[in-house]
Amino acid sequence: MDKLLTLTIDGVEVQVPQGTTVLEAARQAGIRIPTLCFLKGINEIGACRMCVVDSGARSLQASCVLPAADGMKVKTNTPEIRKYRQNILKLTLSTHARKCLSCIRSQNCELQALCRELGVDEEEAYEGVRTEYTIDDLSPSIVRDNNKCVLCRRCVSVCAHVQNVGVIGPVHRGFKTAIESPWEMKLSEMSCINCGQCIVNCPVGALYEKDETKAVWDLIRDPSKHVVVQPAPAVRAALGEEFGLPMGTSVTGKMATALRRLGFDQVFDTDFAADLTIMEEANELVERITNGGVLPMMTSCSPGWIKYCETYHPDFLPNLSSCKSPHEMMGAVVKTYYAQKKGLDPKDIAVVSVMPCTAKKFEADRPELSHDSLADVDAVITTRELARMIKEAGIDFVNLPDGDFDSLCGESTGAGVIFGATGGVMEAALRTAYETITGKVLEDVEFHQVRGVEGIKEASIRIGDQDVLVAVASGTGNATKLLERVKSGEKPYAFIEIMACPGGCVNGGGQPIVSARTKMDCDIRVERAKALYGEDRDKPLRKSHENEEIKQLYRDFLEKPGSHKAHELLHTHYQARDLYNR
Amino acid sequence: MEGSKEKFEQLRALIESHKDQPGALMPVLQGAQGIFGCVSEDVQKFIADGLGVTLSEVYGVATFYSQFSLHPKGEYLISVCLGTACYVKGSQSILDKLSEVLHIPVGGTTPDGRFTLEATRCLGACGLAPVMMINGEVYGRLTPDQVPGIIAKYQPASEAQA
Incomplete structure (x- = not known):
């Protein structure tokens, strides 16, 4: 290991390894240098200059890109530096639509927080020309309001470098610079995969989800509609954060109670549908292996990944599992099986999904995800939108008693819960595939090889007398790398799980937004995943095929996994897509 | 094409x-x-x-980079200097007149592809302010009423007579 560097920051001596930035070194000295454009590991470009320090050089240096050096003496808090930072904020405010009262990010805005912390009390210090931008709200998932953009480029970096999509970038120059799609195209005209990683990494209110809460309130109020709601696994791992609960708090019971109090007629659980997905997907995998089908089979739960594959890697469409994603399966089951059991006309049922995901909004609009010309899912709201509805309804979430999901489509196993974390679908599938193939009981259900937030994971799993090679990728940038490995043919993978967002759905584009500063201290993907793995551990049943309500569904309605009826309701198809749609 | x-x-x-x-x-x-x-x-x-x-x-x-053009430029590129000296000497009115005569905005190209009108930074001919250039040919000490005559020189003969 290289020797440590010793430097002094505001009189505090710290030792750091070579390659550490002054920004990081300062944190060791107990100093939090303010940042705005900085996003650990994703956007480290020294653009906004909030983090300037005096290192004895001719001018102030941006500490996020300043390497620590031996013997360096750094000042981070002088009157000159404080004034410099205040001026940057005042200039930023001069071109910012200061609609803080109604802004979706009010109280969770990094610009607002900096102004408060650094004592900027003149919002109108510099009144000048401001460009008026049209809000782009044509995407089913993402809204861009450049009137609030601070040009930090965090969205650009995450889109291009983490997700390998790159449908936005800085255009023009100087005062006219804006973050946009090329050739004045709208986001919906580009090959945006709707993942929403731009939203959860935006420091301000320039990017947000396409709000559907009003449509959902209307459905609830409509007496002719029987409204069924279903929350995804990852929602329960993060919803509490919106109400001040510590990250990683599982709020399943409170969430069920809150949903009922909001007025939904039936509260089901997407975890149930996750178990159902495993039944169908494991069956499809076994069929592909025994009948010489296309391998490796790839999971199809993540709509961001599906659109990515359709657009950028259409060669792999035959590898995608034909299974609909869990909430779509739930929609199809609710409008057939549940409707029959309850004697309801499917036309009178509305299915609302609460998802950690903005791409689910796009997915629900896919014409192929319907049955008898009724969409499987009628509305999708994100975790953030649910939190807003709960607040709007005045529900004291933190003090709610725990509730249960309604029966018929409400029971779930631990396998369904872990769908929300990268590797979770794989682990759930392995639990069922192992028992299906070997006919033996799987004693140790935990497959730690496929857990964790590493971008690409591989494992060789002994099932009966064969070793099955599997791989897991999260983040579409990592997916690209894994697909290249598949193309090269170096590894004969049988099954691959891909989720569009880094870390899986727990870090989805519809989840509560965590500041860049907090992300320097903890890995939200790890913390939220802990909540899901904890729920799994505490469940009496941890294998999808042991779910009693799933067994009942097959017994009373679907017959068996992969049956004709299952194919009609629970499976879908994919299409190659163009890069540009104008 | x-x-x-x-x-x-x-x-x-x-x-x-x-x-x-x-x-x-x-x-x-x-x-x-x-x-x-x-x-x-x-x-x-x-x-x-x-x-x-x-x-x-x-x-x-x-x-x-301003050197790149997104749209095809006209056969004749008219660059009007908006540098300090030319601006003080009224080059904005030259630019406005050109825009009026050619029926195109600054940065635009005539539908027949003949003229593109641009505003530029200092051309380095401040002594002749206000200045414009048409495909490298310099016109100095301009007044707005000279503009139609200069443009006519670049029109095809038939149109110029008409």
């Missing part, structure tokens, strides 16, 4: 010669501008595909 097939072949060869080099985008854009006279949407998509970069990146660079 007459002769465009050959032009795209030329561009393809240019991309091949720069492929996998760091910073290939700038020389390829410059080359493309030379071949086509501008870097249009189709040209930029071709470059993005050829170099394996996103259209966002290509468009970002092309709009950052």
